[in-house]
Amino acid sequence: MTEISLQRLEFSLDPKSGVPFYKQVILQVEMAIADQRLTQGDQLPTVRSLAVDLRINPNTVARAYNELEIRGIVTTQQGTGTFISDKQIELTAVQREEVLAEMSKSFISKAYSYGFTIEELIDYLEELGRDGGQ
Amino acid sequence: MTEISLQRLEFSLDPKSGVPFYKQVILQVEMAIADQRLTQGDQLPTVRSLAVDLRINPNTVARAYNELEIRGIVTTQQGTGTFISDKQIELTAVQREEVLAEMSKSFISKAYSYGFTIEELIDYLEELGRDGGQ
Amino acid sequence: MTEISLQRLEFSLDPKSGVPFYKQVILQVEMAIADQRLTQGDQLPTVRSLAVDLRINPNTVARAYNELEIRGIVTTQQGTGTFISDKQIELTAVQREEVLAEMSKSFISKAYSYGFTIEELIDYLEELGRDGGQ
Amino acid sequence: MTEISLQRLEFSLDPKSGVPFYKQVILQVEMAIADQRLTQGDQLPTVRSLAVDLRINPNTVARAYNELEIRGIVTTQQGTGTFISDKQIELTAVQREEVLAEMSKSFISKAYSYGFTIEELIDYLEELGRDGGQ
DNA sequence: GTGGTCTAGACCACA
DNA sequence: GTGGTCTAGACCACT
Incomplete structure (x- = not known):
């Protein structure tokens, strides 16, 4: 795939969303990992610098x-910083399928409550996949 | 397999989203109105039944x-129930997209933590979409 | 086994141990679960009451x-309280064995660094097992 | 299988214990002296080698x-190394028990979270003890 | 009254 | 400089 964007790591908060700040930060770190803007061993912004930023x-x-x-997504070294962890959850193929099914079902149910169709979800995910592609 | 039913209105709550329950309910009603799944005069579930459901x-x-x-979106008739009033809900494409984006990102993040790629998610959703018909 | 003690749930902190307070609390909850003083569905002391106590x-x-x-050991309901979760980690027999082996090895290594022998460890665990037995 | 070697002195750190690293080192040296694994005149690992090890x-x-x-337990000879001095370490049975208790409880707690009982732990340790000879 | 979030600010442990 | 812990106190969300 073509390299559309070399997005930098940039956090932002939406105070009006009703989502707690710390959860927004968590989500953005996870997203950054999911689309490879952060990978194993990368250092996160320091606590203080990110606090100033945000x-x-x-x-x-x-x-x-x-x-x-706690969730095993990052590891910290006192006095040094916080880094993306290299740990990966290991599941059997069957467990993987179960998890995927359960997660997807719950995602679709929720989306359905808001009036979205599966097609819209797929379209949106494809869009995210293209934009975030490595 | 999908168990995504064709009921017009179905509420669901995500306790982990950080969005207060009552706001999730409000948003789902608004989206349903914008989608025409709820129109003027339709009755909402009773407070008690919805509370039990959720x-x-x-x-x-x-x-x-x-x-x-208070926002004029529904009117309550003492002893009868709560009904959609005639006020129009205009959700812009942007607002709709925001909701979709938040949901999708949270889904992807969680999926990431189990090692799924966006491609796998899309494939699985497409499979569900075919099986379940929409 | 005979019912030696009906220990109540009682927390205490040792400020001199160097172990952070919150970790001591976590450990004591885990211990209480391990020896059945707390079981599924039991309510923990409220945040405020325990804070006053300690x-x-x-x-x-x-x-x-x-x-x-976050670790899935308790669940909280806003406005109601904090309860021992009923969730259990599910592992295959093989995974279970692996986890046990890894945990035990690390326990023994650590104990060894402090000069304890396996026999001492076993004796101590047996003692704990007797005292805490249901 | 056990890989518990018979080296007289072996340091290990538990980053999750909440006990500062330097205190863990101190305690392990003290316990080794109390156990006679280290006696007067023995040389400790050099600062650098131990740092690399750990x-x-x-x-x-x-x-x-x-x-x-500072506590008089070791003496440093510039350019030569660090040696056990003649000061006696008297660890009471109570102190030893405290260390053992803390370690064991933390082990049991973790094991609990994976659904192991104390009995299983004891059985496994006994197996290790037999296989590895002590 | 329950837990949840956030701030301000202090002090410690580690590099 | 890094992250870790704790306090005091405010305000919110929910029962």
């Missing part, structure tokens, strides 16, 4: 990073 | 309905 | 509970 | 050694 309290950033660490 | 406190549903009424 | 800040208790929730 | 910053090792020296 104009929020360092504790809030720390909380997001902490939760990411 | 396994939340009736106060939470009441709060959502109350806010919808 | 004479620490409610945020510190909340942090412990939050981490327990 | 994959931590040499400053951290230096800090541990420094504190041990």
Whole structure:
């Protein structure tokens, strides 16, 4: 696929969304990993620098990073920084299929409650896939 | 396999989204109106039945309905029920896209943590779409 | 086995241990679950009451509970309380064995660094098993 | 299978214990002295080699050694190394038990989260003990 | 009254 | 400089 964009790592918060800041940060880190803007071993912005960037309290950033660490998505080294972890969840093919089915069903149900069709979902995911492609 | 039914109105809550339950309900009603799944005069589920359905406190549903009424989107008839009023909901393509984007990103993030790629997700959804017919 | 003790749920902190308060709380909840003083569905002390009990800040208790929730050990319901989760990690027999082996090896290595022998470990675990037995 | 070697001195760190690295090092040296695995005149690993071994910053090792020296437990000879001094370490049974208890509880807690019972742990350790000879 | 989020600010541990 | 812990206190969401 063609290299459309070399998106930098850029966080932003939407205070009106009702989504807590720390969850927005978590989500954006996960998204960055999902579309390869962040990969194993990459360092995240420091707690303090991201806090300044986003104009929020360092504790809030720390909380997001902490939760990411508990989930095994990042690892931190005191005094050094926070890095994307290299750990991957290992599942059997059957378990993988089960997880995928359950996740997808719940995604579709939710989307359906908002009036979206499966086609719209697929179109949107394809768009994301193209934009975020490596 | 998909179990995505063709009911016109179906609420669902995502406790992990960080969006308050009552806001999720409000948004789903608004989207349904914008989609014509709900039109003027349609009755909403009763507070109690929806509360049971969603396994939340009736106060939470009441709060959502109350806010919808304040905005003029529904009207409550004491002892009868809650009905869609004649106010038009205009959701721009942008607003719709925002909702879709948030949902999709959260889906992708979760999927990532299990090692799925966007391509796998799309394939699976397409499969569901074929099997389930829409 | 005979019912030696009906231990109540009682938390305590050791400020001198160097172990952060919130980790001590987490550990004590886990221990209580491990020896059945807490089982599925049981409610934990409220954040505020435990904070008063332990004479620490409610945020510190909340942090412990939050981490327990992320790990799937407890679930919280806003406005209601925090409860022992019924979720169990499901593993195949092979995975179980692998996990057990890895955990045990690391436990023994650590114990060995402190000069303990396997026999001492076994003796101590047996003692814990007797005391905490249901 | 056990890979528990018979080396007299082996350091290990548990980053998740919440106990600072330098304190873990100090405690392990003390326990080794109390156990006679280290006696007067024995040389400790050099700061650099231990730092490499444990994959931590040499400053951290230096800090541990420094504190041990302040307490009179080791003496440093510039350019030569760090040696056990003649000071006796008296660890009471209670202190030893405390260390053992903390380690064991943390082991059990983790094991619990994977659904293992204390009995299974004991069985497995006994197996290791037999296989590996002690 | 329950838990959840966020801030401000202090102090510690580590590099 | 890095992240980690804790407090005090405010305000919100939900029962």
